[in-house]
Amino acid sequence: MQIIDQKVQITTVSSHIVIQPVTTKAQLKAFVELAYRLNADDPHWVPPLKSETYALLSPKKNPFFEHATVQLYLAERDGEAVGRISAHIDHLALEQPVEQGLGPGTGNWGLLEADSEATASSLIDAAEKWLKSKDIDRVIAPMSLSVWDEPGLLTFGYDHSPTVMMGHHNAAYQGWIEGEGYKSVKELITYDLPITDGFPPLIDRIIKSGERNSKLKLRKVEKAHFDRDAKIIMNILNDAWSDNWGFVPLTDHEIDHVGVKLKPIVYEDLIMIAEYDGKPVAFLMTLPDLNDRTKDMNGSLLPFNWAKLLWWLKFPKSPTMRVPLMGVVKELQNSRAASQMAFMMIEYIRREAVSKYGATRGELGWVLDDNQGMVAIANAIESKVNRIYTLYEKTI
Template identity: 60%
Template sequence: MAQPVLRQAERKARGVADEIRIDPVSGKGDLDAFIELTYRLNADDPNWVPPLRADVRELLTPGKNPFHEHAKVQLFLARRGGEVVGRISAHYDELALEQPPEQGMGPGTGNWGMFEAADEAVAAALIARAEEWLREQGMTRVLAPISLSVWEEPGLLVQGFDHPPMLLMGHNKAEYQGWVEHQGYAKAKSLYTYELNTLPDGFPDLIDRIVALGERSSRIVVREVDLSRFDEEAAICIDILNQAWSKNWGFVPFTETEKAYGAKKLKPLILKGANMIAYVDGEPAAFMLAWPDMNKKLIKYGGKLFPFNWAKLLWWLRNPKQADFRVPLMGVLPKYQNSRMASQLAFMMIEYIRRYAVGSHGAQRGEMGWILEDNQGMVAIAEAIDATINREYRIYEKAL
């Protein structure tokens, strides 16, 4: 009789070891584990770009990232047999709750993000715990993944796994799509990035004619940003952005603290000739930003700047060579949207940026996005310059 009893005890011990525990992150050790997990789970993916650990820690730290001033965030770790095997953030943004429901956010809408899981069982347990926490906070609906804000890394990558993402775009395991959908999530919106892989060749002749026509117009002036007045220039761009995107799906306005924080964080990426402000009748009407793709460097750094990578990165940012560029943000004032003026300004700015990126930095590729799948104006602009979709990110929704 001793042998069956022993086998029963062994099975019970293995069952305890295999049990998945989901615990709130508490203290520095848990936060370290939360940050480190992504490097371990994605180490075998040649197209995954390790984020800088310092940046991830700052993103998650109240008092450093102003998102936390108007949001409540709870981080969770999954453990099995004492090993960390998954992570997730559950959070809601008070500013998002104030937005009109027809624009995607609105009352009762919470989020989860920062999602990593070793297998589907872990994924299911993490998502269930995030949903439970959101219900406890009074949320009735989830939009996910969003990590942490719609202005940071929204959406789950579902197309474009065969190449690294450009700067400030996410990358995840292909299996995650099925794991999320198996938990009852349906697509709310797709976000696209568009690739321009022949920058040196220029755009179609029609675009050249539109640009030339704009240059002859006495109403239009397009100029480079003035880095000697960086704060003022940043304020102009963010003011246009808040107005231009105010009716967009998923929009959440920037606070004054976030404007200053974002401008400071992004300043090292701002190259004069790659960022444009357009004026119509003497008033700021549109802007377009393009940043060198720092991910081409970061993919080699393993998420660490010290002891020597910080110097290499700073040196490269001073005058990046053979650098590809991403256009992450563009905005046109609402009164010009859905008009010829909007597309004319866009074509002029992107052509000037193309000339600069190719002529000064040897750019071969460019990327625009993300762009909402139903943003007809931006989709039309991307198609007119022969850009093609190279990555799709999907935001899911579920009623709680």
């Protein structure tokens, strides 16, 4: 698949703004660097490591491109970059059932950054025209790039920084996007909870009942065999989430890629796999908040940030833990064992996070607003909504 489309012509939107496809290394650099300039004054924006952003946009390094067509656009005014957007089609998403949110005729745009509403409007128009030229008639956005990356636009929770692998956006973008005719189609929720004092008595009783269940066995992942355990986790995930809105299966290459990407921030006592009758059926993944360490690095590991990061990775201390992924195979999702496994994993990891890593709070999510099981878990452990990301749709 390709990241550029040589057939797309430069589009002059006005006498001041020019939208053009990214086709050169210089344009790609401008595309990446723009986010750091436009968000420099936002105290809650966490600059991503530039190496990670370049890898995300590289067909050689990101297996998403094996099943997607991607076009990047750059907006310029008087020769200066003032906006950017990606337009893309995930061909695996086209194969999904329409009732699950994606399906035939659905494309996406994402990675939006703009200095003004006029710039944003011009960029969205260019993305829509490109998608329409590819026989797309419906847009779900923003999606940056995959549903497994950073989907949705932040629409609640601007007053604090995001945790690792979560986005943060200019509050003005919501009005600009909705002004282009986009309507909310799904909300992705994150939950905040204090973790130093444990959970309510009801949860303790469920955990104790699980500990008496001889069919249940919980184990930590083994970093020495993380490739094996990553495949187990992602296979459970593909099954557990397969009926969810917006689901797109991870390919074998993507599973391997996720394993490699996550391994540096994987700690054995923060990720658990649950077995039922000797078969892996559930998992819970927790990550120390890397953003807390990288926020002041401005996206660069030079000259000495690499040493600081390596030291932190070796001896991580983090007040915040994020639970990005959790799943139980469909066969057991409505069973008593599912509740037992979920709360046992949450509690066991909570103890480790507090005692070994100095954690005082956790963040759960994102969670689909209609995922009744996960919303019930979040409510049961008395967590509170702290961020909402909105996905929009529009017929073009």
